[in-house]
Amino acid sequence: MSLRLRSVSLALLFPALVLGWWEWESRQGAGHAYAFAPLEQVARSLVEMLLDGRLLLHAGASLQRALTALLIGGSIGIATGIAMGLWRPFDRTAGPIVTTMRQVPILGWLPLVALWFGNGDGAKLLLVSLSAFYPTVLNTQKGMQAVEGKLAEVGRLYGFTRLQSLRLIAWPSALPLVFTGISQALAFAWIATIGVELLFSATAGLGTEMMAAQVAARTDVVLVCVACVGVMGFALNQLFALLRARLLRWQPAPGN
Amino acid sequence: MTDPRHLREPAGTTGPSRTGAVRITGLSKRYAMSGKSMTVLDDINLSIRPGEFVSIVGPSGCGKSTLLRLIVGLDTDYDGEIRLDDTRVAGTGLERGLVFQDHRLFPWMTVSKNVEVALLKQKLPKERRERLIAEHLALVGLSDFGEAYPHQLSGGMAQRAAIARALVNEPRVLALDEPLGALDALTRVKVQAELQRIWMEAGTTMIMVTHDVDEALFLGDRVVVMSPRPGRIARVVDVDLPHPRDRASPLLHRLKDEILGELTREPREEDGTLVSFPARTRS
Numbered sequence A: 001m002s003l004r005l006r007s008v009s010l011a012l013l014f015p016a017l018v019l020g021w022w023e024w025e026s027r028q029g030a031g032h033a034y035a036f037a038p039l040e041q042v043a044r045s046l047v048e049m050l051l052d053g054r055l056l057l058h059a060g061a062s063l064q065r066a067l068t069a070l071l072i073g074g075s076i077g078i079a080t081g082i083a084m085g086l087w088r089p090f091d092r093t094a095g096p097i098v099t100t101m102r103q104v105p106i107l108g109w110l111p112l113v114a115l116w117f118g119n120g121d122g123a124k125l126l127l128v129s130l131s132a133f134y135p136t137v138l139n140t141q142k143g144m145q146a147v148e149g150k151l152a153e154v155g156r157l158y159g160f161t162r163l164q165s166l167r168l169i170a171w172p173s174a175l176p177l178v179f180t181g182i183s184q185a186l187a188f189a190w191i192a193t194i195g196v197e198l199l200f201s202a203t204a205g206l207g208t209e210m211m212a213a214q215v216a217a218r219t220d221v222v223l224v225c226v227a228c229v230g231v232m233g234f235a236l237n238q239l240f241a242l243l244r245a246r247l248l249r250w251q252p253a254p255g256n
Numbered sequence B: 001m002t003d004p005r006h007l008r009e010p011a012g013t014t015g016p017s018r019t020g021a022v023r024i025t026g027l028s029k030r031y032a033m034s035g036k037s038m039t040v041l042d043d044i045n046l047s048i049r050p051g052e053f054v055s056i057v058g059p060s061g062c063g064k065s066t067l068l069r070l071i072v073g074l075d076t077d078y079d080g081e082i083r084l085d086d087t088r089v090a091g092t093g094l095e096r097g098l099v100f101q102d103h104r105l106f107p108w109m110t111v112s113k114n115v116e117v118a119l120l121k122q123k124l125p126k127e128r129r130e131r132l133i134a135e136h137l138a139l140v141g142l143s144d145f146g147e148a149y150p151h152q153l154s155g156g157m158a159q160r161a162a163i164a165r166a167l168v169n170e171p172r173v174l175a176l177d178e179p180l181g182a183l184d185a186l187t188r189v190k191v192q193a194e195l196q197r198i199w200m201e202a203g204t205t206m207i208m209v210t211h212d213v214d215e216a217l218f219l220g221d222r223v224v225v226m227s228p229r230p231g232r233i234a235r236v237v238d239v240d241l242p243h244p245r246d247r248a249s250p251l252l253h254r255l256k257d258e259i260l261g262e263l264t265r266e267p268r269e270e271d272g273t274l275v276s277f278p279a280r281t282r283s
């Protein structure tokens, strides 16, 4: 057996065991069949949801929400991080505020946000954006302060203006950490999206659909949604890793 | 300010140029270290002719890097005077270049972009800029590597790219701080020969710090030997041989023994200072 084949079959072993156990549970009487929907039924629901376009609708709505929030929260986070990295007094003022706010879990803001902004799309977007804001602001700020004095000296030698030093030295040297921030923000935004949809069921979204399915006692549909959230989160992460490798191709390979 | 030299004479078409004379007089440098003031350079006097190659050797910590940083203006806090062609040095300027021991190329830029950003201050038209970049990459033998990123280069290539970047503004004087120190022995010998050819073609005044006495003698018209605590010029050795040189020359071997003797001599403790040598400077 080739090494690759062996590692693939090892990776599949555990899921296969879980599925086997699941199927066994679902055959232990009616109560069990409710909690552990038979695999065959889950598969049928998946096909059905794919065919009637429901899965696409909800997955699309969640994805759009997560990416919009990433764009908003991420760009504000990066801009704030740059300002904090460049301007000490701002860092001293904003730093403690950000750190304090970060101690409150995203869903902890829910009662206040619902009170102030209702439970519409705006409120959801606000909370998800906040989850994307923290990792980008903190990593960007750290990145901007990581400029190597040695490279800054090269800028002095060739008479760079302050703006040129920022654009050609400080920003590119911050980029690896900025990307780390964005990839964390992507993961947090995805999780927060599903979270606010579960709690603020209003419009389309995988979380909304999950909540509705639970109320309707459709464990099979809940399972399809859970699997979809997992697979999509994984795919987003992988896609972003590819983008990052492409944009940071100037970096030496790790361990080099 | 734009250095007008290259507008008059493209690199390599004239011999040693008329400009590039460095005159250092009564130069002293102190660092404040944990409240105490420490003298790092003490009364340095040195005159360098236009187009001359001067090597500097001396034990580590004797202030060689400090001296170069003062010459290029990265550090402006000193007593005494440094003049380039009768203008007092104050801050950095394109007419004075520096090559560091670590190449210090920007890792996020290709080789040719690294050379290009050195030209930013000159605000040249695009064609002229591109020609200068191409000429200087050719000068260091990296014409085929313009699009490579620094991490894709070998140590010797990266250092040659750094030399191209330092020369692209056609500075009147180029300081080199142990530029080949990180290279393996074989690469180093090759790049030394390259550096000699580049110096002969460009006609730039060069001041190179090295810990390799062979290298200092192979390249230098003169070798400045420094002694530590405080950093002083112990001796200046003339190397009266035409370039390009033969490494096997008996004169180089004799001078090497002499310089090594100087560098390993035990300090005398009589008056609390190190031995000082009569021949301080030449001009």
Ligand SMILES: Nc1ncnc2c1ncn2[C@@H]1O[C@H](COP(=O)(O)OP(=O)(O)O)[C@@H](O)[C@H]1O
Binding pocket: B031, B032, B033, B040, B059, B060, B061, B062, B063, B064, B065, B066, B067
């Ligand atoms: N920024 C600095 N602050 C304080 N001391 C320094 C600084 N830079 C260099 N020195 C000291 O000055 C002395 C000379 O340093 P340097 O010029 O780097 O020596 P060399 O290049 O000959 O090895 C050393 O003793 C070093 O510790």
Ligand SMILES: [Mg+2]
Binding pocket: B064, B065, B066, B177
């Ligand atoms: Mg040094």
